[in-house]
Amino acid sequence: MMKMVNPFSWNGSGRRGLSFGSPRVPNSPRVGFYRKSLVSRSFEILIVICLLLSFLIAMGCGYIYVFPNLSQAIHAYGVLPDNSSIATCDVFEGNWIRDTSYPLYNGSECPFAEQGFNCLANGRKDDEYLKWRWKPYSCDIPRFNVHKILEGLRGKRIVFVGDSMSRTQWESLICLLMTGVEDKKSVYEVNGNKITKQIRFLGVRFGSFNFTVEFYRSVYLVQPGPKPRHSPKRVKWTLKLDNLDDISRQWIDSDVLIFNTGQWWNEGKLFETGGYFQVGGPPVKLGMQITTGFRTALATWASWVETMVNTNRTKVFFRTFEPSHWSDQGRRRFCNMTQEPISETKGKDQSPFSDIISEVVKNMTVPVTILRVTRMGAFRSDAHVGRWSDARSVVDCSHWCLPGVPDMWNEIVFSYLLLNDGF
Numbered sequence: 001m002m003k004m005v006n007p008f009s010w011n012g013s014g015r016r017g018l019s020f021g022s023p024r025v026p027n028s029p030r031v032g033f034y035r036k037s038l039v040s041r042s043f044e045i046l047i048v049i050c051l052l053l054s055f056l057i058a059m060g061c062g063y064i065y066v067f068p069n070l071s072q073a074i075h076a077y078g079v080l081p082d083n084s085s086i087a088t089c090d091v092f093e094g095n096w097i098r099d100t101s102y103p104l105y106n107g108s109e110c111p112f113a114e115q116g117f118n119c120l121a122n123g124r125k126d127d128e129y130l131k132w133r134w135k136p137y138s139c140d141i142p143r144f145n146v147h148k149i150l151e152g153l154r155g156k157r158i159v160f161v162g163d164s165m166s167r168t169q170w171e172s173l174i175c176l177l178m179t180g181v182e183d184k185k186s187v188y189e190v191n192g193n194k195i196t197k198q199i200r201f202l203g204v205r206f207g208s209f210n211f212t213v214e215f216y217r218s219v220y221l222v223q224p225g226p227k228p229r230h231s232p233k234r235v236k237w238t239l240k241l242d243n244l245d246d247i248s249r250q251w252i253d254s255d256v257l258i259f260n261t262g263q264w265w266n267e268g269k270l271f272e273t274g275g276y277f278q279v280g281g282p283p284v285k286l287g288m289q290i291t292t293g294f295r296t297a298l299a300t301w302a303s304w305v306e307t308m309v310n311t312n313r314t315k316v317f318f319r320t321f322e323p324s325h326w327s328d329q330g331r332r333r334f335c336n337m338t339q340e341p342i343s344e345t346k347g348k349d350q351s352p353f354s355d356i357i358s359e360v361v362k363n364m365t366v367p368v369t370i371l372r373v374t375r376m377g378a379f380r381s382d383a384h385v386g387r388w389s390d391a392r393s394v395v396d397c398s399h400w401c402l403p404g405v406p407d408m409w410n411e412i413v414f415s416y417l418l419l420n421d422g423f
């Protein structure tokens with residue numbers, strides 16, 4: 001089960017109509033019974049059975065008539081096992097199954113899929129990697145219903161915060177949504193900016209639907225700062241673990257807020273560049289381990305959410321670590337990709353960062369939904385950018401092609417949002 005507190009409330013309203021099973025309308029098994037009775041019993045019994053059947057059908061129709069929302073919900077969510085639904089099933093426990101109806105969009109027709117992630121356009125020849133769908137063991141993730149979602153987003157503001165993995169999810173969502181927009185020119189970046197790796201803010205407005213999908217680059221979520229005076233020579237900059245990033249005030253008045261961090265919490269990006277942790281004033285915490293720093297930063301993030309975000313309005317998500325598929329050989333590392341998802345996660349379904357995120361969120365007093373994507377990504381050594389980025393000389397076993405895995409993250413986000421009234 002997902003570790004969440006009141007996970008499905010939107011504008012304070014409760015969930016509705018999804019955790020119970022489908023109403024039973026008489027169907028084919030009863031026909032078998034009917035035939036047997038016809039052969040072996042008298043005509044009178046047949047009449048009794050017909051009456052009984054009519055009664056049951058009338059009851060079933062009456063039920064759907066009285067509870068139209070329930071029947072809509074069931075249509076929207078497809079056929080689910082009687083005792084299961086998206087609301088009660090763990091959508092992150094499952095496997096990838098082939099589905100040739102994917103991908104959901106063409107990256108070359110989406111101006112917001114950055115060139116570096118559009119693997120087909122960059123020369124990848126096999127396209128099998130596009131035809132997989134994540135299937136939870138005990139339910140189905142509803143397919144991205146673009147028209148319903150576009151309507152649901154009217155007047156809203158979706159904000160992604162984090163590193164380039166968040167940028168990918170932001171791009172994916174815009175591409176998914178654009179498939180339902182007729183006038184593509186009505187979708188634009190609010191400052192006319194192009195997507196680049198360092199840019200701190202990108203906001204795409206869907207003019208005809210009056211909503212924006214925004215991305216804030218904040219790779220650590222907490223505030224980087226200059227080297228304090230009198231600190232050792234190896235210190236070039238610090239990460240202030242007790243201060244959230246200074247752009248965080250921009251994230252507050254949103255309807256959906258999706259965070260990630262993790263890819264930048266390593267020695268290469270921190271200590272080897274002279275970056276060390278700081279909590280409060282100097283001195284710099286030279287000996288603090290990366291996981292301890294991560295935990296401290298997440299605690300800062302958690303108390304920021306609890307005090308600054310109105311979770312009656314804002315639905316908050318945190319995505320766990322996205323596994324990469326580098327293979328280390330001595331001092332070199334290779335990006336050996338497969339053509340299909342692998343069947344073993346080889347330990348990549350676990351990450352200390354993902355565990356810390358779960359622990360911190362469990363302790364929070366407001367609802368936050370964890371998008372536990374670590375395990376599902378662990379199978380997808382076929383879905384990274386690999387050699388098919390815009391810079392041919394650089395291989396990339398960390399980022400994902402678009403279309404691809406991040407589309408599934410978005411389908412999962414909307415499977416949660418669609419459970420709510422008013423969406």
Ligand SMILES: *[C@@H]1O[C@H](CO)[C@@H](O)[C@H](O)[C@H]1NC(C)=O
Nearest residue numbers: 081082083084085088089138
């Ligand atoms: C639903 O029913 C199936 C088969 O009867 C059973 O294996 C499964 O554990 C049940 N799931 C829940 C959540 O009760």
Ligand SMILES: *[C@@H]1O[C@H](CO)[C@@H](O)[C@H](O)[C@H]1NC(C)=O
Nearest residue numbers: 105106107108109110120127
């Ligand atoms: C995607 O769109 C481009 C440009 O319209 C087209 O050339 C290409 O064949 C399409 N690719 C797929 C896989 O449909």
Ligand SMILES: *[C@@H]1O[C@H](CO)[C@@H](O)[C@H](O)[C@H]1NC(C)=O
Nearest residue numbers: 154155156157209210211212
């Ligand atoms: C657009 O959405 C905002 C809320 O974000 C709302 O105040 C405004 O009235 C909406 N405009 C139109 C034209 O619907």
Ligand SMILES: *[C@@H]1O[C@H](CO)[C@@H](O)[C@H](O)[C@H]1NC(C)=O
Nearest residue numbers: 011012013309310311312313
């Ligand atoms: C959120 O909703 C709860 C219950 O409806 C209410 O008690 C609380 O004051 C609300 N908080 C804000 C910030 O509006």
Ligand SMILES: *[C@@H]1O[C@H](CO)[C@@H](O)[C@H](O)[C@H]1NC(C)=O
Nearest residue numbers: 327328329333334335336337
């Ligand atoms: C990965 O590829 C490199 C070079 O292409 C090769 O030398 C190496 O053995 C491969 N490693 C694995 C684990 O397959």
Ligand SMILES: *[C@@H]1O[C@H](CO)[C@@H](O)[C@H](O)[C@H]1NC(C)=O
Nearest residue numbers: 295299356359360361362363
């Ligand atoms: C959760 O809260 C408990 C009690 O306040 C505290 O002891 C524990 O360290 C917290 N855990 C995390 C991961 O913040």
